[in-house]
Amino acid sequence: MDPLLLIERLGVQLREMRLQRGLTLIELSARAGVTRQKISEMEKGKPTISMFLYAKVISAMTSELRVVPARRPTFEELREVFK
Numbered sequence: 001m002d003p004l005l006l007i008e009r010l011g012v013q014l015r016e017m018r019l020q021r022g023l024t025l026i027e028l029s030a031r032a033g034v035t036r037q038k039i040s041e042m043e044k045g046k047p048t049i050s051m052f053l054y055a056k057v058i059s060a061m062t063s064e065l066r067v068v069p070a071r072r073p074t075f076e077e078l079r080e081v082f083k
Contacts (some may be wrong), residue, residue: 001070008045015043017061031053032060 011018014059018039034056042057054059058065073081 004045004047007047011043011045014039014054014057017063018043021061023061028057028060032057034060 018025023031025039027037033041034053038049038053039057042054046071054065
């Protein structure tokens with residue numbers, strides 16, 4: 001799987017998690033000790049953010065990171081895409 005795609009997906013998940021918790025970028029920034037700009041870059045999938053910063057932000061949302069195997073779409077899922 002493409003590493004840039006994984007980073008993009010992680011950013012989307014972080015944004016969704018932040019919004020589910022009702023946190024603004026500023027609030028999460030204060031909790032994590034990371035600038036609002038860096039959190040914004042994470043959510044946009046910028047590939048230059050360190051794992052340490054990701055860990056700080058994830059920890060500030062009292063969450064953890066779990067790695068799961070990627071799965072390939074089924075034939076039926078692909079059929080829906082190409083309708």
